[in-house]
Amino acid sequence: MTAASRGQTFIAGLNDGRNVWLGGERVNNLPAHPAFRGTLATIAGLFDMLDDPGTRDEIGYAVPETGRYAHGSFLVPYTPEHIARRSGAFSRWAKETHGVMSRLSDYARSMVTGWYGARAQLARLDDRFADKISIYYKEARDRDLFLTTSLLDPQIDRSKGLTDKKIAERYLHVVKETKEGIVLRGAKMIATGAPYTHDFLIFSFHRLPNEHGKHAHALIVPANSAGLHIVCRESFADARVRDHPLSARYDEMDAVLLFDDVLVPWERVLLYGDADAVWRLRTNRTANGLAFHQTVVRFVAKLEFVAGVAFAIADAIGVNGFLHIQEKLGELLTQIDTMKALLLASEVRAKPDETGVLVPESSFIDTARSLGTTYYPRAIDILQQVGGGGFVQTPSTLSEFGGPIARLLELYFEGAGVGAEKKVQLFKLAWDLIGSPLGSRHELYERFYAGDPVRAFAGQYVAADKERLTDPVWKLLRDVHGS
Ligand SMILES: Cc1cc2nc3c(=O)[nH]c(=O)nc-3n(C[C@H](O)[C@H](O)[C@H](O)COP(=O)(O)OP(=O)(O)OC[C@H]3O[C@@H](n4cnc5c(N)ncnc54)[C@H](O)[C@@H]3O)c2cc1C
Numbered sequence: 014m015t016a017a018s019r020g021q022t023f024i025a026g027l028n029d030g031r032n033v034w035l036g037g038e039r040v041n042n043l044p045a046h047p048a049f050r051g052t053l054a055t056i057a058g059l060f061d062m063l064d065d066p067g068t069r070d071e072i073g074y075a076v077p078e079t080g081r082y083a084h085g086s087f088l089v090p091y092t093p094e095h096i097a098r099r100s101g102a103f104s105r106w107a108k109e110t111h112g113v114m115s116r117l118s119d120y121a122r123s124m125v126t127g128w129y130g131a132r133a134q135l136a137r138l139d140d141r142f143a144d145k146i147s148i149y150y151k152e153a154r155d156r157d158l159f160l161t162t163s164l165l166d167p168q169i170d171r172s173k174g175l176t177d178k179k180i181a182e183r184y185l186h187v188v189k190e191t192k193e194g195i196v197l198r199g200a201k202m203i204a205t206g207a208p209y210t211h212d213f214l215i216f217s218f219h220r221l222p223n224e225h226g227k228h229a230h231a232l233i234v235p236a237n238s239a240g241l242h243i244v245c246r247e248s249f250a251d252a253r254v255r256d257h258p259l260s261a262r263y264d265e266m267d268a269v270l271l272f273d274d275v276l277v278p279w280e281r282v283l284l285y286g287d288a289d290a291v292w293r294l295r296t297n298r299t300a301n302g303l304a305f306h307q308t309v310v311r312f313v314a315k316l317e318f319v320a321g322v323a324f325a326i327a328d329a330i331g332v333n334g335f336l337h338i339q340e341k342l343g344e345l346l347t348q349i350d351t352m353k354a355l356l357l358a359s360e361v362r363a364k365p366d367e368t369g370v371l372v373p374e375s376s377f378i379d380t381a382r383s384l385g386t387t388y389y390p391r392a393i394d395i396l397q398q399v400g401g402g403g404f405v406q407t408p409s410t411l412s413e414f415g416g417p418i419a420r421l422l423e424l425y426f427e428g429a430g431v432g433a434e435k436k437v438q439l440f441k442l443a444w445d446l447i448g449s450p451l452g453s454r455h456e457l458y459e460r461f462y463a464g465d466p467v468r469a470f471a472g473q474y475v476a477a478d479k480e481r482l483t484d485p486v487w488k489l490l491r492d493v494h495g496s
Pocket residue numbers: 116161162163164165166168171202203204205206267454457458461462463464465466467468
């Protein structure tokens with residue numbers, strides 16, 4: 014009997030008692046459910062690349078202690094070669110899904126890797142932290158655990174904070190401490206990939222005042238914890254893979270997590286009760302640098318994909334010679350090069366943290382992430398302008414090409430140098446990017462996945478060394494006008 018592949022093992026483990034809610038029902042057989050089947054097949058295929066001798070060195074590395082291959086996101090980088098290896102693993106997975114699947118767990122795994130790498134430094138936050146994260150890191154690495162994050166509090170009334178009783182009761186907080194662990198109640202949003210994750214990384218995104226210890230925690234919560242409810246949005250999956258090639262295979266489900274008195278065992282409670290310690294973990298340079306690095310690698314793949322679709326459409330309908338189309342297609346290339354340059358700069362300028370872990374330079378990564386929030390909507394805008402009405406000038410299904418009016422379709426749907434069916438295939442793919450529910454969700458995702466973009470840009474300003482820029486201005490004025 015041959016051993017199950019990693020993909021098969023991943024899928025087989027999902028019917029583990031977790032409470033996933035979709036369409037008003039509890040999902041009983043997750044792998045067989047049409048909302049998840051296509052996406053899970055994609056993820057299983059990516060996991061299997063680690064079993065394949067032809068791809069495993071690109072996706073992963075042989076763990077020195079065991080000789081078993083683990084995903085590159087678990088590699089603690091100490092040299093530029095390690096950074097390149099991590100980047101290559103992210104890039105290969107991203108390219109396999111054209112950058113459309115963003116939460117393949119390599120982001121959250123990198124955060125765990127960062128906490129593990131920086132454990133000696135983070136031990137200052139809690140003296141049990143280093144042991145807990147060491148055990149968990151090895152478990153996640155050696156069992157190929159799929160991980161995701163859920164960091165934001167539910168949107169109830171953003172004008173109010175934890176001093177409001179209604180808010181305090183609904184934001185995730187500890188209601189009881191027991192010998193086994195802490196019991197939590199409240200909600201967290203949004204967790205992409207939630208229905209099929211093994212564990213959630215849960216901590217606060219925003220800084221909490223120190224008096225709110227019950228709301229201050231950093232946790233690793235198993236998806237099948239009793240009392241945890243994973244409430245999915247509407248599914249955007251579409252089984253018609255020929256008509257919806259992206260929605261059929263890449264719908265990463267988003268969900269809200271409801272904690273109805275969930276016990277989290279002490280070994281999974283990384284921090285609790287100390288808001289300042291939680292904030293220091295949340296802003297840890299090592300973990301953020303390793304995780305955010307993945308997001309930029311993935312984003313490059315997505316921009317390249319959108320540009321590829323736009324270029325193909327321009328060719329397919331013969332608009333590639335018009336000046337304003339060329340200008341817009343050129344703009345897509347500048348987006349890609351800007352992102353690549355920032356990525357490269359972050360890798361070349363990587364600096365060791367105080368424990369020796371080499372961390373990509375965060376200022377370039379932060380800039381890339383902030384620019385991404387405007388680049389993606391602009392890329393989609395350009396794609397729309399290039400394609401015009403062609404996106405809806407398609408028959409409802411590609412099957413029409415085998416039907417009674419095929420002859421007429423071949424005649425009237427033909428493109429410039431491209432046959433009718435190929436042109437319709439291309440426009441259907443493009444519609445899946447810009448107009449389908451999945452496509453709309455992606456525009457929202459790129460604006461908000463990294464947090465509120467307004468506060469992200471503002472945060473860069475607040476954290477910057479501003480005198481470096483203002484000093485020469487004051488000096489010039491002094492030179493010209495005297496002091
Ligand atoms: C599709 C999708 C998937 C996501 N997946 C994940 C995930 O897997 N894991 C995860 O952790 N996160 C994820 N996120 C990000 C996260 O859940 C939030 O959406 C994101 O951080 C923005 O916060 P918010 O939605 O609460 O917006 P809000 O903070 O409520 O902001 C709404 C608007 O009000 C403004 N605003 C609100 N409060 C303030 C304030 N104090 N000061 C100034 N302006 C303010 C904002 O600028 C914004 O314009 C995802 C987001 C999306 C859209």
